[in-house]
Amino acid sequence: MKDTAILLEHVSKSYRLSHQPYSSLKGILLSMFRYRRRIEVHQALNDVSLTIRHGETVGLIGVNGSGKSTLLAIIARVIRPNAGRIEVNGRVAPLLQLGVGFHPDLTGLENVYFNGIILGLTRQQIAERLPSIVRFAELEEFIDTPVRAYSSGMVLRLGFAVAVHTDPEIILMDEVLAVGDEAFQHKCLRKIQEFQHEGRTILLVSHDMNQVRQVATRTVWLHQGRVMADGAPEEVVTQYLAFTEEMERRAI
Amino acid sequence: MWNELRELYRYRELLWTLVLRELRVRYKNSYLGFFWSLIVPLVTVAVLTIVFKRVMGMVIPNYSAYVLAAFLPWMYFQTALLDSSQSVLAQIQLVKKVYFPREVLPLAAVLANLIHFVLALLVFFVYLLGYVGAPLLPSVVLLPVLVFFQTLLIAGLSLIISCLNVFYEDTKYIVSIGLQLMFYLVPVIYFSEQVYHAQLASPEWQRWIYLVYHLNPIAMLMTAYRKILLPPITVQQIGAVQKQTFASLPMDWGLLAVACGVSVLIFVLGYAFFNKRKWDFAEQP
Numbered sequence: 001m002k003d004t005a006i007l008l009e010h011v012s013k014s015y016r017l018s019h020q021p022y023s024s025l026k027g028i029l030l031s032m033f034r035y036r037r038r039i040e041v042h043q044a045l046n047d048v049s050l051t052i053r054h055g056e057t058v059g060l061i062g063v064n065g066s067g068k069s070t071l072l073a074i075i076a077r078v079i080r081p082n083a084g085r086i087e088v089n090g091r092v093a094p095l096l097q098l099g100v101g102f103h104p105d106l107t108g109l110e111n112v113y114f115n116g117i118i119l120g121l122t123r124q125q126i127a128e129r130l131p132s133i134v135r136f137a138e139l140e141e142f143i144d145t146p147v148r149a150y151s152s153g154m155v156l157r158l159g160f161a162v163a164v165h166t167d168p169e170i171i172l173m174d175e176v177l178a179v180g181d182e183a184f185q186h187k188c189l190r191k192i193q194e195f196q197h198e199g200r201t202i203l204l205v206s207h208d209m210n211q212v213r214q215v216a217t218r219t220v221w222l223h224q225g226r227v228m229a230d231g232a233p234e235e236v237v238t239q240y241l242a243f244t245e246e247m248e249r250r251a252i
Numbered sequence: 253m254w255n256e257l258r259e260l261y262r263y264r265e266l267l268w269t270l271v272l273r274e275l276r277v278r279y280k281n282s283y284l285g286f287f288w289s290l291i292v293p294l295v296t297v298a299v300l301t302i303v304f305k306r307v308m309g310m311v312i313p314n315y316s317a318y319v320l321a322a323f324l325p326w327m328y329f330q331t332a333l334l335d336s337s338q339s340v341l342a343q344i345q346l347v348k349k350v351y352f353p354r355e356v357l358p359l360a361a362v363l364a365n366l367i368h369f370v371l372a373l374l375v376f377f378v379y380l381l382g383y384v385g386a387p388l389l390p391s392v393v394l395l396p397v398l399v400f401f402q403t404l405l406i407a408g409l410s411l412i413i414s415c416l417n418v419f420y421e422d423t424k425y426i427v428s429i430g431l432q433l434m435f436y437l438v439p440v441i442y443f444s445e446q447v448y449h450a451q452l453a454s455p456e457w458q459r460w461i462y463l464v465y466h467l468n469p470i471a472m473l474m475t476a477y478r479k480i481l482l483p484p485i486t487v488q489q490i491g492a493v494q495k496q497t498f499a500s501l502p503m504d505w506g507l508l509a510v511a512c513g514v515s516v517l518i519f520v521l522g523y524a525f526f527n528k529r530k531w532d533f534a535e536q537p
């Protein structure tokens with residue numbers, strides 16, 4: 001396996017923002033009669049270059065709208081950049097937000113199969129890992145109950161349990177841990193540490209600076225689609241916090 | 253396109269899981285399960301049979317069998333298009349997070365409906381052999397060919413519709429209205445022979461009207477289903493003024509070949525269109 005897990009070279013991504021959204025017939029008709037269509041382009045990522053090696057745990061921080069989710073989406077191959085080159089070596093598993101990919105009318109078990117397969121497992125592999133998934137999610141008694149009847153904590157645990165059992169080389173986490181209760185967060189952190197020992201690569205978007213300090217081996221600070229700082233978590237977090245304080249002071 | 257198809261093949265297990273999930277979700281909370289999808293055509297055909305025999309004065313032996321032979325393929329066409337129009341949008345959260353060939357979503361909706369259609373056809377044969385007592389024609393061997401080309405046609409349209417519906421949510425309403433109008437332009441509640449003998453047409457135009465009508469691939473496929481499944485019949489309508497007779501026309505193989513060709517073309521164009529836009533889905537706010 002190559003040393004580099006993720007390579008981004010001069011990656012830029014812009015979204016088209018149309019003020020009159022074309023998502024309805026009315027929108028299209030209106031735009032036809034207008035003198036000129038006004039389409040603004042919003043630059044979500046601006047010339048980002050990053051090299052992430054296998055085994056690194058990268059904390060990705062930045063204010064809302066700085067491009068963190070866009071960066072993860074590009075690495076997950078869900079959206080394509082407008083410019084630049086990306087290279088991903090290894091199987092990527094995004095940790096899904098609460099309830100995404102779950103069907104409320106189906107049982108926990110049926111949803112485990114669907115989620116596992118969409119994340120790249122085979123039926124066979126899921127069957128083998130099922131006991132471990134159910135144990136991790138602590139849902140032994142509820143696995144044959146429709147997910148409709150689950151609490152949000154139970155859905156979260158099940159989703160997380162499937163994702164960590166897909167045996168990914170690269171794990172993407174976009175503010176997914178903020179929802180669970182204390183005990184579950186601890187469990188997840190332990191799992192992350194286990195992944196780190198196994199040499200897996202983790203990209204973690206979080207607003208919890210203590211969490212970033214605690215688990216990340218490297219931190220990247222994004223602002224307005226650019227990399228502002230990249231280095232040891234302690235230093236980058238300190239810079240970032242100083243910056244946000246400064247921003248707040250100016251806002252007052 | 254070959255690369256896309258190869259990637260789709262790699263994800264065949266996901267496609268199949270989606271098909272099963274679709275079937276499972278549909279019948280999860282109902283006791284009668286699959287029979288619901290039979291009850292709709294059976295009730296419709298029963299009503300149509302009564303209306304056409306008693307009210308319109310059509311004299312056709314086993315009329316209900318002829319209606320079913322066209323209505324079941326029509327149901328397949330209609331429900332598959334309606335189901336798939338929402339298929340991508342319903343999973344947009346997943347599309348925004350996970351990589352997979354996006355076409356599995358509309359194709360799963362089509363395949364789930366294909367399974368229904370095949371099951372409904374089996375019930376149709378039971379009805380035909382057991383109740384009507386009609387002999388099975390040798391041309392029945394062509395049935396899989398018709399189902400295949402109809403599925404290509406539906407898949408092509410589904411790819412276009414599901415893609416457009418992500419960007420313009422009016423699509424699903426337009427499709428639903430279009431299908432309601434289309435119902436009158438396909439031979440379900442009448443016979444294609446009646447199109448040939450349309451009252452307004454002078455004899456030299458008859459051939460042309462018949463031809464243009466059947467350039468619509470779904471209309472031609474439905475005429476073909478009737479002709480390969482059931483023996484030719486002479487339709488009689490006893491109207492208020494006169495009695496009309498519509499002699500059976502033979503299968504027009506040339507037109508059927510055109511319909512199959514158009515179906516392939518629509519599939520190829522639909523898939524190309526979908527591929528062109530599918531990586532923009534995740535950018536929809």
Ligand SMILES: Nc1ncnc2c1ncn2[C@@H]1O[C@H](COP(=O)(O)OP(=O)(O)O)[C@@H](O)[C@H]1O
Pocket residue numbers: 015016017042043044062063064065066067068069070071534535536537
């Ligand atoms: N689908 C989209 N269409 C248009 N603009 C978008 C879309 N997604 C994100 N943006 C914009 O791009 C910028 C970066 O967004 P995002 O990557 O979600 O930031 P973050 O995750 O750091 O909050 C924001 O200004 C956001 O408004």
Ligand SMILES: [Mg+2]
Pocket residue numbers: 068069070174
């Ligand atoms: Mg975000």
